[in-house]
Amino acid sequence: MKKRILLIEDDTTLLQNTRELLELSGYEVFTAQNGEEGIDLALEKLPDLIISDIMMPKANGYEVYKALQKRNKTREIPFIFLSVKANPEDVRRGMNLGADDYITKPFREVDLLTAIASRLAKHDILRNNFKNSTTSPEEAIYDLDGLREYFLRSGEIEEFHKLEEIFRETGNASYVYLVEEGLIKTYRLDEYGKELITGLVKKNDFLGFYSFKTPSAYPETAQALQNSKLYRITTEHFVKKIAASQNLMLEFGQLISDNLITLKDHLLDMAYSSMLKKTTNTILEFAEKIQESPRDHIRISRSDLASVAGISTESFIRSLSSLKKDGLIDIVGRDIKILDLEKLHEIK
Known part of the structure; x- marks a missing residue:
């Protein structure tokens, strides 16, 4: 031929x-x-x-x-x-x-x-x-690092501009994503249309997997906070890869468990911490998620930061002013810069 x-x-x-x-x-x-x-x-x-x-x-x-x-x-x-x-x-x-x-x-x-x-x-x-080759794709993927490499090798590339949606709540959960670049927020809207951010997804994190039963629906919306690049494979294909390796299934289950514990801690913080503590924890969380150095500038909108903290934008801005007055942070235009990381961690 x-x-x-x-x-x-x-x-x-x-x-x-x-x-x-x-x-x-x-x-x-x-x-x-x-x-x-x-x-x-x-x-x-x-x-x-x-x-x-x-x-x-x-x-x-x-x-x-x-x-x-x-x-x-x-x-x-x-x-x-x-x-x-x-x-x-x-x-x-x-x-x-x-x-x-x-x-x-x-x-x-x-x-x-x-x-x-x-x-x-x-x-x-x-x-x-x-x-x-005697090594099947299933045999080659035995841990989360191998799964990430598989996404990069075989996944379809998707690029999203800042504020562009990756998927929407109630939509068919057709794909699972691996974040290669950027930062993604997931959120839900309450009955009054108020946005509640449920998670932040950064480089090397998985996004969009919610059920081993297919088909299912996305329970939340995912939106890019920065220009982002993701790799995706179908949910059905993802489930087959997970199910083919017992060790991979255990590691992925542990990852889900760790994420759930983090979410519970965040909800407790939103329920019982002071506004200043909520503001501080949110700044630290974003710094950890998006910065190579925690002291680099944070370039995220005040409304997104306030939504993660679970307080109004006005209360969040007042807390920022207090932290700046105490010399713990600096505000340069729309950016936030951490000046004293240790003292931020000490705030009650």
Whole structure:
């Protein structure tokens, strides 16, 4: 069976000449003359290899590659950049993205054909090695770290802007997510429409799993507090992975138990602590969740912070003023900066 190649090139003459070369060499060739058309054709035809120019209308070669990397069915297709750009920075950028090769124009026919043949051969060898492996995916995932690696390897990438919803309460719980970048809040609305934040989800945390019974509904809404990148797999697939390993099931069960204890502690704090203590604990919680250093600036809206604390925004702001007056924090514009971490922990 002929190997199928997708050629994306906006230069009509070069497109036709290269297509003829590849067809004479025994390949079946599909062509596109801009990036958007190339993405659509790749998803439709699922070629064995993609060759793409870089400087193109509608979507350049880098954008084409990134778009196809987000899709499970196209991310493993060998990808060769083809461009007149020849400086080391451009070559390095293309290769750092993960492309298989970078060929500069004008090129020798033999160089292009050799690159294609070697990339196709490498891909076939890796695929055959995977098929012949005695280790099944279930056997390879035996702990939470392995599960996170599986999400990064096999999950579908989803990117969300600040304040964009990931899922909504009562919606079908179709996916489970792993947070790769950013910060997510989960919340519910009471009968008066007041928002109660139920959790904060940061990098390396799982999001969206609520029941081993499928289908189920999301019991809360998830919204990005920062620009965020997540990987997702279907809930059904997630349950199968958990159920396939006893050790993984125990670790995930412990994770759920730990999260429940944290939530109970937070609810007790909301019920019985002073407003100043609630404010302090919320600042510390956000600092732990989103900062590499607890003393870095916290850039979250006052209303979100107040919602986590379980007090009104006005009460929260008054408490912030008190903490600033005591020299424990500083307020720079909309940012909060911790000045005395130890004394914040000591507040009753």
